[in-house]
Amino acid sequence: MRWLARARWPLLGIALLLAALWWLRAPIADYLLPRSTTERLLAQAEQALMAGRLRGKDGAGALERFNAVLARDPDHAAARAGLERVARAALAGAEQRLEQGEPTRGSPARRY
Structure with a gap:
């Protein structure tokens, strides 16, 4: 005892x-294991991009996730390529809305 x-x-x-x-x-x-965080952020960014969530108010959009990877590693090639794909997707969406005659955010037609 x-x-x-x-x-x-x-x-x-x-x-x-x-x-x-x-x-x-x-x-x-x-x-x-900081690499695992980077890989997780990249996977989440890719999922958001595939789902069409380019930006998110809660930080869950592809743009925010790719930027989070670049904050950890400014020379990360996959994150830079992902940001380029986000920019192309945003541009394609804006062009499509303009072709359909939908007013863009901030245009005078949208205010009325």
């Missing part, structure tokens, strides 16, 4: 350390 009294504090410390590691597992993994 005496060994239990001695081991109580080290065991409590180990339990608290394990709980803290479990609670902080995502930030620690992102710090130790």
Whole structure:
């Protein structure tokens, strides 16, 4: 029984350390494996682009995701190529709306 009294504090410390590691597992993994965060952001950006969500108010659009990758790595070739595809998709959508006679955002026809 005496060994239990001695081991109580080290065991409590180990339990608290394990709980803290479990609670902080995502930030620690992102710090130790920054590549996985970049890959996750790229995958989310590609999904948003395929779904037609070029921009999002909540930051979930393709533009925001590709920019997040570039904030981590300014020379990331896939993110730069993704931004070019976002720009082409936005331009194609604007041209299509103009051909259909739909007023653009900020035009005088849209205000009335």
